[in-house]
Amino acid sequence: MKIAVPPEHIAHILNKLAQEGHDSYIVGGSVRDAVMGRAVNDWDVATTATPVEIAGVFPKTVLTGERFGTVTVVLQECQVEVTTFRADGIYADGRHPEEVKFVTRIDEDLSRRDFTINAMAASAQGDIIDPFGGIDDINRKLIRCVGGPNTRFSEDALRMFRALRFSAELGFKIEPETLQAIYANVVLAQKISSERIRIELEKVLLSQRPEIAGEMIKIGLLGKYVSVSGKSPEGLANISYLPKEPILRWSAFCALLMEMQYISSATELLQNLHLDGKTIKACSRALPVSESFPDEKIAIKRLLSKYDVIVVRAAAAISDIKCGGSALKATKEVLISDECFSLDELAIAGHDLIELGHAKGKGLGETLNKLLEHVINNPDDNKRDVLVKLAGEAKQLDDVMAL
Numbered sequence: 452m453k454i455a456v457p458p459e460h461i462a463h464i465l466n467k468l469a470q471e472g473h474d475s476y477i478v479g480g481s482v483r484d485a486v487m488g489r490a491v492n493d494w495d496v497a498t499t500a501t502p503v504e505i506a507g508v509f510p511k512t513v514l515t516g517e518r519f520g521t522v523t524v525v526l527q528e529c530q531v532e533v534t535t536f537r538a539d540g541i542y543a544d545g546r547h548p549e550e551v552k553f554v555t556r557i558d559e560d561l562s563r564r565d566f567t568i569n570a571m572a573a574s575a576q577g578d579i580i581d582p583f584g585g586i587d588d589i590n591r592k593l594i595r596c597v598g599g600p601n602t603r604f605s606e607d608a609l610r611m612f613r614a615l616r617f618s619a620e621l622g623f624k625i626e627p628e629t630l631q632a633i634y635a636n637v638v639l640a641q642k643i644s645s646e647r648i649r650i651e652l653e654k655v656l657l658s659q660r661p662e663i664a665g666e667m668i669k670i671g672l673l674g675k676y677v678s679v680s681g682k683s684p685e686g687l688a689n690i691s692y693l694p695k696e697p698i699l700r701w702s703a704f705c706a707l708l709m710e711m712q713y714i715s716s717a718t719e720l721l722q723n724l725h726l727d728g729k730t731i732k733a734c735s736r737a738l739p740v741s742e743s744f745p746d747e748k749i750a751i752k753r754l755l756s757k758y759d760v761i762v763v764r765a766a767a768a769i770s771d772i773k774c775g776g777s778a779l780k781a782t783k784e785v786l787i788s789d790e791c792f793s794l795d796e797l798a799i800a801g802h803d804l805i806e807l808g809h810a811k812g813k814g815l816g817e818t819l820n821k822l823l824e825h826v827i828n829n830p831d832d833n834k835r836d837v838l839v840k841l842a843g844e845a846k847q848l849d850d851v852m853a854l
Contacts, residue, residue, distance in 0.1 A: 452586060453577040454485040460528045461494045464509075465575040468533075471508050473500040475533075476557055476572035476580065483568045486579070486589055487621075496533045497560055497572065501553060505533050519551050536560040539606070558582045562597060565610045566617065570597045592623045600632035608639035611672060612651040619655045619663035637671040648673070649724040656700040661690040664704065668713065676723055679713045689772050693779070701726065702734045702765040703772040706741065710773065729761075737765035744770035744778045751785050752792040752827045760786065790830040797823055799838040807842055818842060 456462065457477055468475040475498035477485075484491045498505065502522045506512045511525040520535035537551040538559055554560060557572050557580055564570040567585040579586070583597050594614050596603045604611050611633045618625055625633070640648075652673070655664045665683030667673050674680055686707050693699050705717035714720045717738055721731045736758060744766055745751055754763050767778035791797055799822065801815055809815055822841060826833045832841075 452486070452579050452581075454482065454573050454579060456577050457481075457485075457494060457573075457575065458528075460526050461496070461531065462575045463526075464496055464524060464531060464533065467508055468496075468498050468500055468505075469575070471500070471504070473498050473504065473508075474536075474557065475500070476574055478534075478561070478572045479564070479569050482571040482573045482579065483585065483589070485573065486571070486586060494531055496531060497536055497557065498533060499536055499555055500533075501535055505535070520553060537563070539563045564597055565603055565607070565613060567595050567597055568617070568621075568623075588626075592621070593626050594618055594621075594623050594629060595626035596629045596632070600629045601636065604632055604636040604639060608636065608643050609647055609651070611636065611640065612643070612648060612667070615663050615667055615670075615672075616651045616654050616658075618666075619658040619660040622660065633672075634670055637674070640672045641675065645675075645723060645725045649726065652724070653697060653701070656690065656704055657695050657697065659691050660688075661700065661704070662688040676720055677708065677713045678715070679711075684708060684711050684713055686772065693768050693772070698730050698733050698761055698765055699768040699779075701730055702737050703768050705734055706738060706769040706773060709738070733759070733761045733765050736762045737769060740766035741769035741773070744776075746776075746778075746781065748781070748785055749827060751782055752790065755782075755785065755792040756794075756823060756827065788830075791823070791826045791833045794819055794823055796833070797826060797838070798833045798835045799842065803835075803839070804842055807839065809842070 457465070461477065465475045465477070475496055477494060478497040479495045481491045481494045500508065502514060502520055505522040505524070506514065509524045513523040513525060515521055515523045515532070520537050522533050524531045524533050536554045536557060536559065538554050539551055561570040561572060561580070561582055567583040567588045569585070570583045571585040572580040588595050594617050614625055614629060614633060617623060652664060652667065655661060655667070662683070665687045668677055668680060669683040671680040684707055687704070690700055690703050693703060701721065705714070705720060708714045708720070709717060718731060718735045721734060740754065740758060740762065745754070751763070754766075764779065764782055767782045770776055770778040785792070797819065801819060804815055804818060805811060809818060822838050825841060832838070
């Protein structure tokens with residue numbers, strides 16, 4: 452089997468290395484995706500050339516991982532990681548080899564990789580090297596470790612999360628022996644940083660099979676963060692109907708876990724997973740708003756006047772997942788309607804009111820909010836002349852009341 456010839460800039464790297472007498476191949480996920488007919492976003496190259504030799508072939512390089520044989524070749528089109536064929540030493544920390552040994556054969560390099568579908572290489576002409584049956588496993592839609600799965604997971608525990616993530620993204624099953632080894636080595640997940648777990652979990656949530664996050668919980672891989680294991684939470688598959696936006700999907704995930712008492716605090720979970728402040732804030736504010744999300748357009752505009760747009764959209768997403776409604780669609784319709792729901796969109800501002808004789812201070816803000824409430828109920832009145840008239844009438848009333 453062959454894959455399509457790689458892009459010109461990748462072929463350029465392979466050919467330049469070949470001209471200097473070095474074997475070189477495309478490796479890893481780029482070959483897998485090319486075989487599957489998926490878009491290839493990242494092209495990785497492996498070669499017999501050492502980092503020093505790689506740097507000598509190309510005008511501009513960065514020694515991003517010289518210890519592990521990786522050099523970034525900087526081209527006009529992009530940056531490409533080029534790594535020397537290597538065999539890994541002992542993984543003392545359960546994540547990274549203590550040392551690596553450069554080798555001369557591509558099959559030796561491929562033998563250290565995690566799964567068969569990622570342990571393929573391809574030449575500049577598209578010829579595939581597949582010593583571990585990666586193509587067969589792609590055809591069988593199977594995630595299977597290269598070599599013994601217990602060895603692979605004891606070397607790098609993050610591979611357990613990656614197995615489930617690939618299952619979610621590709622729609623593949625995990626081969627029974629590989630899945631059994633994940634259960635057997637689940638305690639090793641304690642060694643993995645929260646940042647790395649978050650990245651893998653988020654990719655699962657953004658996939659077409661977010662329910663695989665429930666499998667992570669069931670197996671016990673998320674034992675540091677949730678209080679229940681041994682069973683998968685219900686309803687996670689419905690997250691796939693939401694837009695592929697992290698805040699919306701994290702919010703729905705947290706809401707379902709809280710509803711089924713897998714966690715007691717969404718904020719605590721997201722903080723422990725080292726989510727960014729914007730996501731934590733939006734999720735924590737969206738949860739109470741979602742409890743009674745309105746159906747009426749005017750009520751949704753009132754929410755949008757009170758909360759950030761992302762908070763309201765996250766609350767709508769939670770409502771849809773838990774209640775099966777169309778709150779997110781209704782919110783989108785409000786947002787694209789161009790109807791005013793915030794002071795920023797109001798056709799009159801504080802300085803306009805001051806020019807009309809309104810005094811500065813608390814009363815000015817109250818008047819603006821009254822005008823906003825009027826416009827929320829009467830969207831066609833968001834015109835300067837109409838609001839000037841209404842503001843003038845309000846001032847006259849205030850003057851009378853002050854007498």
